Amino acid sequence: MRHERTIREAAPRPLVDRFGRTATYLRLSVTDRCDLRCTYCMSENMTFLPRREVLDLEELYRLARIFMARGVRKIRITGGEPLVRKNIMALFAMLGAHLETGELDELTLTTNGTLLDRYAEALFAHGVRRVNVSLDTLDPERYQAITRWGRIEQVFAGIAAAQAAGLRVKINAVAMRGAFEQEVDDLIRFAHERDMDLTLIEEMPLGEGRHDRRESFLSLSQLRDTLSKRWTLQPLALKSGGPARYVRVAETGGLLGFITPLSCDFCASCNRLRVSATGDLYTCMGDEGRVGLRETLRASEDDTPVDALISQAVAMKPEGHAFSITNDRVEGIGRTMSVLGG
Template sequence: MTSPSSAPLRDTFGRQVTYLRLSVTDRCDLRCTYCMAEAMTFLPRKDLLTLEELEFVAKAFIRRGVRKIRITGGEPLVRKDILHLFGRLGETLGQGLEELTLTTNATQLTQHADDLARAGVRRINVSLDTLDRNRFQEIARRDQLDQVLEGIRAAKAAGLKVKINTVALKYQNADELADIIAWSHKDGHDISLIEVMPLGETGEDRFDQYIPLDLVQRQLETRWTLEPEEKRDPLAGPSRYFRIQETGGRVGFITPLTNNFCAGCNRVRVTCTGRIYMCLGQNNHIDLRTPLRESADPEKALDAALDAALFAKPERHDFSIRTPGQSPALSRHMSVTGG
């Protein structure tokens, strides 16, 4: 067999990929209105990469220079035996991998927070769009706010650094964003606000949900002093961070629609079915599952697929929300791609 490549993953625009978002399932125990339809049809188990295949893919990326892996879904913690994958990847920390983390809705964290910490996870992102129980049930279509808040407390008790991710929704939580920020900072959590992304049919009109974050920022500045942070973490995602003088905490803005952040893109996404999407806002993808399952030399075939993917990585995404009733920019749901 050919020795596997260790060449850095660099695209045609000179950007090096150091950050992998690896989806392990399309399933979730919530049904957030901006992310999923109520009556979702989930993928059959045979279409998903096995935990062993997910590990193989992750280690191929680490060998090619990826230093941060975020496990995503759906809700990653609903996947059976998922802690085994965390344990296996945790063994690579300090041997190429610098950070292993996940994005979660926190409903399962009371059971798993301690095990995640033992596996080497140090920071996690928790999706939380409201602190009001009735609103939570309206947005998530499930009455589970208490479990989410319990999970956040369990994560903190386990020593995990929690960052809150909040999708800004014009009519459902825009009036509450400052309060969510204040609550987060009081509990010691950073927070990122995110513009709604036009992915997949959810039964909702994204135009009605969308609020530009430059408007939200101006509103926050009538209450607080926001100081931009100049130094960026090279492993960070697309948030532009500000320190709020009055609270001492940080707030980030993720703005795929109003402030394109593609120039510094250092990440790719691999779905639970083994498709690598070089850009969240494009449909182009490369199949990794076939090389894994059918090649006589899967390491060599996987390296070739990664090279092809990086060659095809676009300069920027094509997200837009322009008119009421506009179809989503892409038909696939965020839960399929991985957050």
């Protein structure tokens, strides 16, 4: 790559914020586009970004190299749906090379699973060993309602292909009050019978949303108490590098995670940064603050100015997110998860 000469070869200067947290994990969004329209993520008639505003694959790779030079050890590719991005395997190939050199510990992916059967073998070949698949229900009709037109059979096929290729699969499910409370036991069985971990995620107040989140919000602290009456949940001191708190379900032997930004936040141990497909650096998904990297990136082949902007952004990282849902009001962020890069 022509930009490699500008990357420092010295020991990385860690990205430490003013609260003493070190960022070692980058979530890199490659697109805001998706082949689904999940109700909690984006509107049905979503207006997507002009392509000229989206970083090309080489620009995304260059940014990733700059972050690696500052001590980032794990990169998760996100979207939108990352697998709809044209030629996305080229980016995985470039990043995967850094697993072999030891500059990167892990390269992974979050996907809705609809295209996973097409790309599973290539992902494994490029060094990916784990993928997260978003799946909120096992019911075909409810899946179609949540995603607006998705076919759950595609996700099942993607999961099967991923496991056949040697990828470890974890299921992510967004918990919402109502049918989910009756389905969660089936999700636990489905995941654990197939040797997959399951992580439950509280709905976050991102984007406009057409439903009242005060009505749909389901506290995972309360759900965990309910589940503990039906399952034996054994707490684990497991450090996953993420915000989930895990238990082992004794009856299945599988892991069950809880991501609880609202009922029990995880900000004190946050080690992550997010870069959108347009090159905006977000130090917190629950804060409006951002630093644009795209124009500086495109202005010069010298990485030093971009590196300085990254340092500036990390210095702005808040102590905690601004999410709040009470009976009276919802405090959230206007941008959608697809823009942020969930």
